[in-house]
Amino acid sequence: MGFIGKGLLEGMVVTARNFVGSYFDKDRLVTVQYPEERVQVPENSRTFPFLVYDDDKDPAGTMRCVACKICETDCPPQCIYIVMDRDEKGKPMQRPKVFDIDISVCMQCQICVEVCPFDAIKMDNDYEKSQYGRFDDLVEHLPDLLKSNEYYNKIKPTEATAVDAKLKADREKKAKKTAPAAAKPAAPAAPKPAAVPVPPKPAAVAVAPAAKLVIPEDAPFTPEQRQWLSGFLSAASVGTAPVAGVPATPAPAVAPAETPVAAAPAAEAATAAAPAGNWAWHDPGLGMQQRLDLAKDAPLADKLMAAMAQTDCHACGYDCRGYADAIGSGAETDLSLCLPGEAETANMLKKLMEEAGKG
Amino acid sequence: MIQPLTEIKPYTLTPGADGLIETQTLEVSIGPQHPSTHGVFRMDCVLDGETVVALKPVMGYLHRNHEQLAERMVWLGSMPYTDRLDYFNSMTNNWAYALAVEKLAGIKVPERAEYVRVIMSELTRLLNHTCVIGFMLQDLGAWGTPLLYAFREREKILDLFEAVSGSRMMCNYMRFGGVRVNPTDKDLAVAKDIVSRYPGFLDEFEKLLTSNEVLLARTQRVGILPKELAINGSISGPMARASGVEYDVRKVDKYGVYGRFDFRVPVGDVGDVYDRYYVRVLEMRESVKILQQALRDIPQGPHIAPEVKLRNFKIPPGDGYGRVEAPKGELGFYLVSDEGGKQPYRYHVRPPSFINLTTLEDMCLGHKVADVVIVLGSIDIVLGEVDR
Numbered sequence: 054m055g056f057i058g059k060g061l062l063e064g065m066v067v068t069a070r071n072f073v074g075s076y077f078d079k080d081r082l083v084t085v086q087y088p089e090e091r092v093q094v095p096e097n098s099r100t101f102p103f104l105v106y107d108d109d110k111d112p113a114g115t116m117r118c119v120a121c122k123i124c125e126t127d128c129p130p131q132c133i134y135i136v137m138d139r140d141e142k143g144k145p146m147q148r149p150k151v152f153d154i155d156i157s158v159c160m161q162c163q164i165c166v167e168v169c170p171f172d173a174i175k176m177d178n179d180y181e182k183s184q185y186g187r188f189d190d191l192v193e194h195l196p197d198l199l200k201s202n203e204y205y206n207k208i209k210p211t212e213a214t215a216v217d218a219k220l221k222a223d224r225e226k227k228a229k230k231t232a233p234a235a236a237k238p239a240a241p242a243a244p245k246p247a248a249v250p251v252p253p254k255p256a257a258v259a260v261a262p263a264a265k266l267v268i269p270e271d272a273p274f275t276p277e278q279r280q281w282l283s284g285f286l287s288a289a290s291v292g293t294a295p296v297a298g299v300p301a302t303p304a305p306a307v308a309p310a311e312t313p314v315a316a317a318p319a320a321e322a323a324t325a326a327a328p329a330g331n332w333a334w335h336d337p338g339l340g341m342q343q344r345l346d347l348a349k350d351a352p353l354a355d356k357l358m359a360a361m362a363q364t365d366c367h368a369c370g371y372d373c374r375g376y377a378d379a380i381g382s383g384a385e386t387d388l389s390l391c392l393p394g395e396a397e398t399a400n401m402l403k404k405l406m407e408e409a410g411k412g
Numbered sequence: 413m414i415q416p417l418t419e420i421k422p423y424t425l426t427p428g429a430d431g432l433i434e435t436q437t438l439e440v441s442i443g444p445q446h447p448s449t450h451g452v453f454r455m456d457c458v459l460d461g462e463t464v465v466a467l468k469p470v471m472g473y474l475h476r477n478h479e480q481l482a483e484r485m486v487w488l489g490s491m492p493y494t495d496r497l498d499y500f501n502s503m504t505n506n507w508a509y510a511l512a513v514e515k516l517a518g519i520k521v522p523e524r525a526e527y528v529r530v531i532m533s534e535l536t537r538l539l540n541h542t543c544v545i546g547f548m549l550q551d552l553g554a555w556g557t558p559l560l561y562a563f564r565e566r567e568k569i570l571d572l573f574e575a576v577s578g579s580r581m582m583c584n585y586m587r588f589g590g591v592r593v594n595p596t597d598k599d600l601a602v603a604k605d606i607v608s609r610y611p612g613f614l615d616e617f618e619k620l621l622t623s624n625e626v627l628l629a630r631t632q633r634v635g636i637l638p639k640e641l642a643i644n645g646s647i648s649g650p651m652a653r654a655s656g657v658e659y660d661v662r663k664v665d666k667y668g669v670y671g672r673f674d675f676r677v678p679v680g681d682v683g684d685v686y687d688r689y690y691v692r693v694l695e696m697r698e699s700v701k702i703l704q705q706a707l708r709d710i711p712q713g714p715h716i717a718p719e720v721k722l723r724n725f726k727i728p729p730g731d732g733y734g735r736v737e738a739p740k741g742e743l744g745f746y747l748v749s750d751e752g753g754k755q756p757y758r759y760h761v762r763p764p765s766f767i768n769l770t771t772l773e774d775m776c777l778g779h780k781v782a783d784v785v786i787v788l789g790s791i792d793i794v795l796g797e798v799d800r
Contacts, residue, residue: 060623067620083564095575129489162492162584370724
């Protein structure tokens with residue numbers, strides 16, 4: 054060190070260099086004049102969640118959300134509120150009637166996105182969300198939350214392309230499984246365009262009760278064919294392909310690769326691969342009673358499965374089949390894990406277990 | 413009703429030529445809204461003239477029930493809440509929690525994820541130390557200049573965090589068994605660029621500060637923390653090292669892949685505010701070294717252990733303590749899992765800034781009230797972590 058004040062002077066040289074440099078050097082000139090200039094936000098950037106739909110003509114009908122309530126349960130600050138839509142008969146319609154996110158509570162953690170098995174909820178990167186009101190203005194309702202798949206592709210191209218490819222691959226896998234089975238050429242979901250991963254949900258479902266569709270006694274079918282047909286017809290009667298698919302073999306264990314967003318008629322797929330696992334009731338469009346009727350004479354595990362919501366949403370940690378098998382074998386003792394089935398399923402599972410003497 | 417720390421009694425100074433001068437001590441409450449307390453923190457100072465004769469730290473203004481909340485939530489649910497402990501260093505907070513859970517559940521982390529964790533944590537250390545020095549200088553009265561230089565550099569790191577994790581400060585990036593997003597080659601190139609420029613910035617920063625006579629006069633021999641007290645008070649982090657305690661969890665535990673990197677632990681000898689400043693500068697230089705090695709050696713591969721379930725994640729009964737060397741000191745999570753194992757039965761955080769804060773009075777006694785502010789600044793507290 055030389056003289057007293059040398060350090061001070063050196064510091065001032067640094068300040069002067071930064072001051073002058075701020076006029077020429079881009080590294081030292083970092084201020085962005087915000088409302089006029091904007092920084093491009095990175096693709097991964099996240100603010101608040103939104104719900105993806107596929108078709109601009111019918112946002113509410115083509116949203117991917119099936120109201121399985123996984124995000125509602127897993128949201129750490131509990132800012133999501135979902136009510137499942139039901140038709141006039143009280144049958145669940147696999148879509149939310151109410152989907153509210155309180156963005157004053159949301160902490161932008163992205164856990165809802167990570168746990169969603171349907172790729173239905175994604176993170177937005179819109180950071181200009183100021184509102185005048187403190188309370189109601191900060192609660193986003195279903196219409197505010199719905200945004201198109203194109204928008205998602207625009208803000209997060211890489212991620213959205215991967216998601217689209219995944220959904221397409223799932224659909225094709227299902228279609229392939231279905232194809233050899235088609236003695237009857239009834240694969241309604243196969244020719245869907247690539248950008249539409251989920252078939253439209255029953256907007257206004259006019260259901261003929263499944264009982265009416267039972268095949269006449271004198272029809273020339275083997276019992277197996279009969280069972281499959283009744284399942285298929287009841288599925289067809291709700292005017293849509295079922296939302297959930299079925300594993301090719303009735304796998305008792307968890308099958309994580311199985312993404313439940315599928316467009317194949319459930320009963321058909323089951324028949325194709327494993328005639329023993331033709332789950333006529335594996336159709337989220339059916340009501341609880343209809344499903345149980347279909348599984349009336351089946352073993353306990355099948356009845357248990359029929360009591361579930363059939364979305365294969367993995368909220369319980371299994372698909373519907375796996376959860377039923379786990380309960381049946383005693384590996385899983387918690388009967389309240391079926392989130393989309395709500396209390397109805399939990400009560401029915403309890404009843405079935407009691408009837409079977411295992412409760 | 414707050415009890416006064418000392419009995420207020422008049423006492424006599426050395427009498428002047430013209431008779432007795434009677435004075436009394438004065439109790440001053442600094443905070444909780446005082447800007448130099450770095451948040452909502454209060455210091456009850458008893459002053460004799462300008463000299464501190466007693467000081468009581470009062471905390472709890474920012475208590476958010478973090479631990480109790482975590483015991484009511486699934487394991488993953490508290491991960492985003494750990495971001496909000498020490499909100500400057502969410503990456504190391506995430507890592508400490510993930511490490512504790514991984515220890516408890518016996519999860520093996522893939523190689524690449526370990527490297528990514530090291531890179532993110534060391535970048536966090538860079539930005540934390542840079543900013544702490546800026547804040548400390550701000551407390552000294554160097555209005556703006558060092559702090560804004562620090563923020564300019566911090567911005568580059570935060571931009572990288574946003575590109576990788578999606579958020580600048582509340583990263584929520586680590587997961588049990590790895591990290592959430594695999595950083596792309598472009599992200600790593602940005603990190604390399606930041607790291608290659610950092611020594612240049614540090615040189616400039618040091619030229620501005622290290623031998624500045626005003627800084628020397630204000631910080632040397634101020635707020636000395638003796639080595640014995642540092643050990644007895646279980647002080648950790650740069651504060652302990654400035655007092656001559658050679659203790660760094662990265663060296664002691666070698667968690668993650670820290671055993672593979674060549675770096676040294678800078679240690680001070682006086683334990684005053686200046687040492688705490690300079691230890692941080694040296695630590696940043698060591699961090700740059702670690703980063704260069706990590707960015708050179710990072711392998712390809714999976715970024716998260718595939719067998720770890722995101723939902724319905726259960727841990728067999730037991731307890732575990734995971735600790736990392738956070739920029740502020742040893743950050744540990746003590747977790748107990750009971751039957752069921754869906755959520756922690758007990759969840760305890762060992763926050764470094766809270767424990768480092770306990771020696772505040774010992775460091776401040778006998779100094780002027782203006783020094784209290786610098787001493788507090790040199791401890792490097794974040795109230796989100798102190799109060800939880």
